[in-house]
Amino acid sequence: MNPLTPVVRSRFEHVPLAVFGSSAEASAAVAREVAALIRSRPRGRPPVVLGLATGSSPVALYRELVRLHREEGLSFANVISFNLDEYYPLPPEHPQSYRYFMRKHLFDHIDIDPANTHLPEGTVPKDGIDAHCRAYEDKIRAAGGIDFQVLGIGRTGHIGFNEPGSPGRSRTRLIALDPLTRRDAAGDFGGEEQTPRHALTMGVRTILEARRVVLMAWGQHKAAIVRAAIEVDVTAQVTASYLQEHDNALFVLDQAAAGSLTRFRAPWLLGPLEEQGLAWDERMTRRAILWLAGKCGKAILKLTDDDYNEAGLQDLLRVHGSAYEANRTGFYQMQHTITGWPGGRDPARTQPGDALARPLRAKSAGLFPKRVLVLSPHPDDDVISMGGTLCRLVDQGHEVHIAYEVSGANAVSDETLWRALLFARDSGLGGDRHAPAVRAWCDTYEATGALPADAALRGWKGLVRRHEATAAARVCGVGPARLHFLDLPFYESAVARGRHTGPEDVAIMRRLLQEVRPHLIYAAGDLDDPHGTHRLCLHVLREAIAQSAGESWVGETELWLYRGAWAEWELDEIDLAVPLSPQEVMRRRRAIFRHETQKDLALFPGGDRREFWQRTEDRSRRMADAYNNLGLAEYEAIEAFKRFSPEEFLRHVAL
DSSP: OOTTOOOOOOTTOSSOEEEESSHHHHHHHHHHHHHHHHHTSOBTBOOEEEEEOOSSTTHHHHHHHHHHHHHHOOOOTTEEEEESEEEETOOTTSTTSHHHHHHHHTGGGSOOOGGGEEOOOTTOOGGGHHHHHHHHHHHHHHTTOOSEEEEOOOTTOOBTTBOTTOOTTOOSEEEEOOHHHHHHHHHHHTSGGGSOSEEEEOOHHHHHTSSOEEEEEOSGGGHHHHHHHHHSOOBTTBGGGGGGGOTTEEEEEETTTTTTSHHHHOGGGGSOGGGGTOOOOHHHHHHHHHHHHHHHTOOGGGOOHHHHHHTTOHHHHHHHSSHHHHHHHHHHHHHTTBOSOTTOOOGGGOOTTOOSSTTOOSTTTTOSSOEEEEEESSTTHHHHHHHHHHHHHHHTTOEEEEEEOSOOGGGSOHHHHHHHHHHHHHHSTTHHHHHHHHHHHHHHHHHHSSOOOOHHHHHHHHHHHHHHHHHHHHHHTOOGGGEEEOOOGGGGOSSGGGOOOOHHHHHHHHHHHHHHOOSEEEEEOOTTOTTSHHHHHHHHHHHHHHHTTTSHHHHTOEEEEEOOSSOOOOGGGOSEEEEEOHHHHHHHHHHHHTOGGGSSSOSSOTTOOSOHHHHHHHHHHHHHHHHHHTTSOOOSEEEEEEEEOHHHHHHHOOO
16 A cells, blocks of 8 residues: 555545654655665666655654665665755855755765755855746756655645746746745844845746656645645635646645544534544534634623534534533533643632532642743743743742753854843953953954854853743742753754754653652643644653653643734633733733843744734734633633643644
């Protein structure tokens, strides 16, 4: 069986797709198809022509191809490759050039002839660009055309660097990069100002002429654009949608990237759930009722039998008997997510009939006080994403620890540190030992506008973030004795897309878990973070918990994943909703303001240009409005969380 056999296409999908449990499984399947193609054409036959992509999506594919070469004898001696694109102007030896990327991840590790590897040249003179692009097209035709084209998809929906508006007839050319594309790449270049504004790219028509096209997409931050490319009609505003016109194209997705497709978000629209191997369990029932309430613009308890029938939810009525009973089920499910006591109530202060632990479920649910561990990937994620809940846990008497997983040094600008160095120089507080270096660094910045790449300076940038985190935690009532600065080593890689976690990262996290033995763990599940730090930190936590299996504390703990600066949970995914008063919203804002280096304009803000405190307040108010619109109580703001037991976390969280 072909490892890339697509799922049966639904009426909403205009292009075939294959969905895998994880990106690693999907990448291995794509690698097997590529390997089968290469092996079908030994030397003496026409070479295999591969179209290759860069970025984070194909890294695991290239890693598996290298493994197949080393361990299973896969030879690339009869392969010719053409890459999709290259930044312009950028020399091939630049660490962010795609020639450098391909050598690092593939070419230097296989037996491909370097003369058979082709990329657009990022150093071609401006007046020679058109001729260079025509020559690139000629080389592809001379090689016999592309047999297998690998693609990723950008958050603007681009394939290659064919940004929104690219026509379907376009060929290799110079293109101006979309601002969102540049912001997503800013972490690799040390800031948006240093990120190239142009690139050379194969055109849409060039890509569509490949005999086989496979587009790979991983992660929830790609889910919305994947849905647009697959379920919406072909449009130049989403150039990946042009693949709908290809006779042999396939979207290869992990579950997170496929999560917004109708087959997963609203499977009842495809037919009876039992025919799809699904059931009207608690989560599916809530999802359908919330979907219907949003579609009708009604509070849950106002939905009628006609509303259910007209929306194709007759099966749900059959299960519950009437709209009244279905509505009650959905309403109480949402009502039971709300609690003002996220760590559970103090039994000594409860009244008869009060719920001690709702919605907690672990063995320690009735224990008070609890040991709580809040994991903050960057030094400000704790207060940005759950600052109100953090204050509530402290005020209600729980033992709260905060662990900052990376230093955050990358997000401190040279100008910020220069101002601190000026103060140290002019005040004399730097001491005689550091005074010459401080003066030299200040002079360098004033002459060049940049500080030298010095390990000591990077450490001091991390110290700036550490002091900001300490001040913010103090606003929330957490003192220095319960702050843990992990400085996970993976973050120190100079290239964001080249980062990967290792045993040392996991060992640091495991030691922390063994020290705190938490009853509650709050961790970032906000995988839309464009620089990948949240995803890698969650991977470290997952591996540390896996290695801790069997230890007594694991069975007594419960995990709560938060989101914040980049995305929010869908209503049907929420298990805990903590309402905040206006005073608590202001206290959270004060804590966020302690992160002064991230205020006004953060170095890497992602696609949202608002300040982090604005994002946080707008997000939590929208969440409160959503609960209010469902007919529940009206609050100033709500912070939301999704629950996992350790077993569920290990089994279901795909990274």
